[in-house]
Amino acid sequence: MRYENQQPAEGINVTKVNPAIQFLKFLVAAIVLVVLVVIVLQFVGGSLAKRVPFKYEKQLTEKFDFSVLGTDSDAKERNPALESEMRSYLNDLARRVAPGMDLPDGMSVTVHYNEENVFNAFATIGGNLVFYKALLTKMPHENALAMVMAHEIAHIKHRDPIVGLGGGVASMMAVSMLTGSSGLAERFLTQTTLVTSMQFTRDMETAADKAALGAVNKLYGHVNGAGSLFEVMGSIKSDNDAVPDWLERFARTHPLSQDRVNAVRTLAIENEWRETGELTPLPDGFQDWLSAVQ
Amino acid sequence: MIELGFFVVFLACGFIFGQRAEKRHFKSIVKRESQSLSLPVVASKYPPDDQPYKQILVSGNVVVASDYFKSFTAGLINIFGGRVTPFESLLDRGRREAILRMKSAAQSHDASYVFNVKLETSRIVTGRAGAIEVLAYGTALVSTEPLTSNRTISSSATSPSAT
Amino acid sequence: MLISNLEILPNSRIVRHIGLVQGSSVRSKHVGRDIMASFKNIFGGELQGYTELLHESREEATERLIEQAKSVGANAVINVRYSTSSIAAGAAEIFVYGTAVELEPA
Numbered sequence: 001m002r003y004e005n006q007q008p009a010e011g012i013n014v015t016k017v018n019p020a021i022q023f024l025k026f027l028v029a030a031i032v033l034v035v036l037v038v039i040v041l042q043f044v045g046g047s048l049a050k051r052v053p054f055k056y057e058k059q060l061t062e063k064f065d066f067s068v069l070g071t072d073s074d075a076k077e078r079n080p081a082l083e084s085e086m087r088s089y090l091n092d093l094a095r096r097v098a099p100g101m102d103l104p105d106g107m108s109v110t111v112h113y114n115e116e117n118v119f120n121a122f123a124t125i126g127g128n129l130v131f132y133k134a135l136l137t138k139m140p141h142e143n144a145l146a147m148v149m150a151h152e153i154a155h156i157k158h159r160d161p162i163v164g165l166g167g168g169v170a171s172m173m174a175v176s177m178l179t180g181s182s183g184l185a186e187r188f189l190t191q192t193t194l195v196t197s198m199q200f201t202r203d204m205e206t207a208a209d210k211a212a213l214g215a216v217n218k219l220y221g222h223v224n225g226a227g228s229l230f231e232v233m234g235s236i237k238s239d240n241d242a243v244p245d246w247l248e249r250f251a252r253t254h255p256l257s258q259d260r261v262n263a264v265r266t267l268a269i270e271n272e273w274r275e276t277g278e279l280t281p282l283p284d285g286f287q288d289w290l291s292a293v294q
Numbered sequence: 295m296i297e298l299g300f301f302v303v304f305l306a307c308g309f310i311f312g313q314r315a316e317k318r319h320f321k322s323i324v325k326r327e328s329q330s331l332s333l334p335v336v337a338s339k340y341p342p343d344d345q346p347y348k349q350i351l352v353s354g355n356v357v358v359a360s361d362y363f364k365s366f367t368a369g370l371i372n373i374f375g376g377r378v379t380p381f382e383s384l385l386d387r388g389r390r391e392a393i394l395r396m397k398s399a400a401q402s403h404d405a406s407y408v409f410n411v412k413l414e415t416s417r418i419v420t421g422r423a424g425a426i427e428v429l430a431y432g433t434a435l436v437s438t439e440p441l442t443s444n445r446t447i448s449s450s451a452t453s454p455s456a457t
Numbered sequence: 458m459l460i461s462n463l464e465i466l467p468n469s470r471i472v473r474h475i476g477l478v479q480g481s482s483v484r485s486k487h488v489g490r491d492i493m494a495s496f497k498n499i500f501g502g503e504l505q506g507y508t509e510l511l512h513e514s515r516e517e518a519t520e521r522l523i524e525q526a527k528s529v530g531a532n533a534v535i536n537v538r539y540s541t542s543s544i545a546a547g548a549a550e551i552f553v554y555g556t557a558v559e560l561e562p563a
Contacts, residue, residue, distance in 0.1 A: 001342070001471060001472070001473070002472070002473045002474065003334040003336060003342070003407060003473075003476075004331075004334055004473065004474070004475060005331045005332075005334045005335060005475065005476035005477075006475050006476065006530065007324075007327055007331065007529070008525035008528045008529050009524075009525070009528035010324065012480070012521050012524045012525050012528070013382065013385075013386045013479065013480060013481045013525075014379070014382045014386050015377055015379045015382055017379050019309070019313060019363070019367065019379075019380065020309070022367065023309075023366075023367045023370070026367060026371055026373075026374065027370060029370075029374065030370050030373055030374075033373070177488075177492055178373060178492075179369075179488075180491075182369030182370060182372050182373055183365055183366075183368070183369040183372070183424075183545055184362065184366045184369050185366050185369030185370050185372075185373075186369065188301060188366070191297070334474065334476050335476050335477050336474055336476060336477070337477055337536045337538070337554060337556040338464060338474065338535070338536055338556050339464050339536065340464060368545055368548065369545075371485060372488070372491075372545065372546075372547050372548060373487065373488045374487050374488070375484075375487035375488075375490070376484065376485065377482070377483065377484055378483040378544070378548045379483075381483045381544050381545070381548065381550070382481070382482075382483050385481055385483065385550060385552075386481065389479065389481070393477070411477060412538070413479075413540070413552070414540070415540065415542045415550065415552060416542060417542060417543055417545075424544065424545060426544065
């Protein structure tokens with residue numbers, strides 16, 4: 001008997017592949033799969049969520065205080081009187097804007113004022129609108145504020161918050177099931193999901209802008225000043241110069257500010273809305289209400 | 295944006311360094327394997343009975359990490375199923391390296407053979423990327439008679455109990 | 458090619474021990490199977506998808522073992538052992554190794 005060792009041929013236990021090509025193939029396939037799943041489920045989840053009656057939405061959020069959302073309320077001294085002035089002014093403006101928007105029966109909006117220094121306003125389920133202080137301080141006149149208000153009301157009218165929630169939850173769940181076992185790739189594919197979902201959000205924003213401009217025209221008889229908020233926003237967001245426009249356009253929920261200014265102009269021309277007219281100033285005391293909290 | 299940047303950098307690092315390290319490792323494995331062919335490694339349990347041998351348990355182990363690129367690609371493959379080729383090469387490297395280390399441990403005792411070789415593989419989890427450990431162990435037979443360089447034994451039986 | 462996990466083969470004589478040969482296979486099932494398996498985990502029972510997966514992997518690993526044995530000029534592999542390990546979630550590695558030998562022609 002002889003004992004000896006011989007070298008087996010190479011490459012039997014290792015499949016010969018080009019790792020770069022293999023990677024690209026699977027990456028493209030995974031992205032296509034995720035995008036398809038998100039598109040289908042945004043649509044299915046969204047249209048299912050739209051069937052939820054508005055009054056359930058409203059009941060769900062009734063107890064929630066949006067004015068302290070994200071605020072460290074103990075740390076600051078609040079001035080309830082001035083705060084409620086601001087709140088009642090915002091709600092009053094909403095009541096003036098709403099008739100121009102043909103809200104369905106039983107739909108109502110509630111405006112909340114939040115003192116956080118966040119440059120934002122958003123609409124959420126139950127017809128709740130939240131306006132942040134930093135956004136209000138940048139308002140040049142009431143026309144701009146009415147545009148924002150109408151934009152957010154349009155979201156409520158289109159039921160965007162609940163549709164976004166339904167579609168978002170459905171697609172996130174499906175994608176996390178798909179990619180749950182993929183280890184490192186999961187994070188990347190989750191990002192793909194978010195970016196794909198954003199495209200849906202952006203369509204909603206464009207539709208909301210359109211409806212809002214019509215309402216502003218009805219309220220003031222012209223659309224002068226409606227776009228000025230976007231001009232302000234453009235000047236604020238320009239600190240992100242390192243990011244190229246096309247990439248920002250792709251990865252942002254809202255259309256770019258400059259694009260929105262242009263869209264507003266086009267819409268006004270198409271509908272023959274007057275682009276000139278007297279601007280309505282913000283009410284007296286607006287600045288005082290803002291400084292309610294130091 | 296920053297996150298995407300990190301991702302691309304990690305992926306590129308994993309690809310460039312990982313692939314290069316793998317090529318080098320395979321090259322070195324093949325070279326060392328051909329150099330150590332003179333020491334037979336056998337999975338058999340029955341050692342030759344031609345002469346007395348001293349027995350020493352020898353082992354070799356290695357932990358090989360997967361790189362970012364491998365782990366990421368494996369994750370993508372996992373969605374569709376099929377051969378997880380990035381890990382095939384990782385395991386092959388680990389196994390052959392462990393055997394080589396066991397062999398060099400045996401060689402340091404001037405062993406003539408390593409018998410009853412067994413291999414153990416386990417997954418060592420470090421975060422989401424992974425690493426594997428391979429352990430190779432066996433019994434090194436060291437000739438107690440001097441000058442037995444002849445490894446061809448003229449024995450008629452395959453094993454002691456076979457006759 | 459004779460594959461056996463016996464050490465001593467009745468009625469045949471080993472002429473030459475050629476040493477260790479190995480075959481391995483890492484495979485995974487597509488995500489649908491993984492999801493089905495996770496549902497099955499609620500109720501218990503056989504995970505057929507994974508039974509299939511491991512069976513396929515074992516066959517592939519054995520084929521690779523045979524290929525290695527052929528490439529070193531063996532006509533049998535004895536003392537064969539299988540081992541299974543989980544390499545990543547949803548992917549399993551099957552490893553098989555044994556001693557390649559040359560049997561005396563019958």
